[in-house]
Structure formats: C-alpha cells, structure tokens
Amino acid sequence: MVFYFKARPDTGDYTIFMGLDKFENEELIKYGFPEDVWFHVDKMSSAHVYLRLHKGQGFDDISEGVLEDCAQLVKANSIQGNKVNNVDVVYTPWSNLKKTASMDVGQVGFHNSKMVRTIRVEKRVNDIINRLNKTKVEKTPDLRAEREAVNAAERAERKQHLREKKKREDIERLEKERQADMRSYKGLMVTDKMTSNKDIASSNKSLQELEDDFM
Numbered sequence: 606m607v608f609y610f611k612a613r614p615d616t617g618d619y620t621i622f623m624g625l626d627k628f629e630n631e632e633l634i635k636y637g638f639p640e641d642v643w644f645h646v647d648k649m650s651s652a653h654v655y656l657r658l659h660k661g662q663g664f665d666d667i668s669e670g671v672l673e674d675c676a677q678l679v680k681a682n683s684i685q686g687n688k689v690n691n692v693d694v695v696y697t698p699w700s701n702l703k704k705t706a707s708m709d710v711g712q713v714g715f716h717n718s719k720m721v722r723t724i725r726v727e728k729r730v731n732d733i734i735n736r737l738n739k740t741k742v743e744k745t746p747d748l749r750a751e752r753e754a755v756n757a758a759e760r761a762e763r764k765q766h767l768r769e770k771k772k773r774e775d776i777e778r779l780e781k782e783r784q785a786d787m788r789s790y791k792g793l794m795v796t797d798k799m800t801s802n803k804d805i806a807s808s809n810k811s812l813q814e815l816e817d818d819f820m
Contacts, residue, residue, distance in 0.1 A: 607622055607629055607748075608741055609622045611737075612675075613671070613674060619657065621655065622654070623654045623655065626711075627710050633655060634702055634704055635749075637655070638755060640658040641655045642657075642664065642698055643699055646686040646694055647693040647723065649683055649685045649692070651679055656675050674737060677729065680726045680729060687729060693725055694723070696721070696724065700716075701715050701716050702714075
C-alpha cells in the first residue's frame with residue numbers, strides 16, 4: 606500500500622507519497638524515479654516520504670511551501686518525532702540513496718553525504734497535516750511496472766533523438782557536398798579558361814587550323 610498526497614495547490618501540481626511499512630519502503634527505494642526526493646526524520650524512526658518533482662526539475666527547485674509540506678508529513682508519521690519539537694528532517698535525491706545487501710529491509714544510506722540537506726521542524730502544524738490528509742489516496746501500484754514503463758519511454762525518446770540527429774547530420778553533409786560540387790563546377794566555367802564563338806571568329810584561323818592546334 607502506498608499513500609499519495611497533493612502538496613498545497615498554490616505551489617503547483619506536486620505529488621507526495623509514502624509506503625505503508627518498511628516493505629513498501631523497500632520497493633520505493635528500488636523503483637524510484639530520477640525526479641523523486643526522499644525525506645526522513647533524522648536519527649529517528651519515521652516514514653519514508655517522497656516528493657516527485659516535475660521532469661527536468663532538480664533538487665534546488667523545491668519551493669519553501671512544498672518543502673514544509675513534506676517535512677510536516679514526515680514528522681507527523683514518526684512515532685517519536687511527532688511527540689517532540691525541533692525535529693530535524695533530512696532530504697536528498699532518490700538517486701543518492703544507497704542500498705547494500707547487509708542493510709535491513711527499508712534501511713538506506715547515502716552515496717554522497719554532501720547531497721543530503723536538513724530542515725528544522727519546530728513543531729507540528731495541524732492545519733498542514735489536515736490539508737494533506739484531505740487529499741490522501743491509497744493505492745497498490747505495481748512500482749516495478751511503472752519504473753519499467755518509464756525506462757522504455759526514455760529509451761524510445763533517446764532513439765528518436767539519435768534518429769533526428771543523424772537526419773540533421775545527413776542533410777548538412779549533403780548540403781556541404783552540393784556546395785562543393787557547385788564551387789567545382791564554377792571553377793570549370795571560368796571565362797578566361799573558355800573559348801567562345803566570338804573568340805573563334807576574331808581569330809584568322811580556320812576550323813581545320815583550330816583542330817590542328819588542338820591535335
């Protein structure tokens with residue numbers, strides 16, 4: 606089971622989601638998207654909350670409003686963190702999550718600690734939690750199939766870009782060849798290298814003489 610929420614509408618159409626338990630967390634870790642950002646209460650047990658950014662957006666594109674929604678949701682879904690004030694929430698891109706065979710189910714580390722950021726949550730804001738819960742939707746998605754569909758679409762897009770690139774290169778090559786042929790043809794047609802009918806008539810040589818000269 607995965608729970609989906611909608612961030613505050615004035616910030617844009619953003620989806621926030623989290624797994625029911627550590628087993629769903631494991632699936633979310635495994636089949637995340639490049640646009641996903643992971644949130645967790647620092648040094649405490651909590652839900653793994655994800656924010657899905659829009660395609661092309663990066664870590665620095667998260668607005669303060671969306672960031673607050675995610676942090677509040679993480680705090681509210683931490684048994685210990687929900688009871689205390691001044692809780693730190695860490696967040697990082699999904700691609701920075703590190704999973705090894707020795708880790709427990711749902712447990713993660715980081716590839717690069719410098720890509721992990723921290724936000725301080727002073728206290729629970731019920732207005733935010735209540736607003737998010739009104740948008741809550743429960744689903745049982747096939748996360749693997751969703752990830753594979755995205756991979757297939759990305760491969761198709763890359764192939765299309767390569768085809769378009771090759772087509773542009775072929776057009777440019779043919780145009781260069783055409784220009785080169787035109788320059789070569791003009792070189793053959795230079796006036797001082799040709800004998801016109803007027804030139805022949807102005808000379809006192811007969812056709813036979815011209816032919817003899819040619820021979």
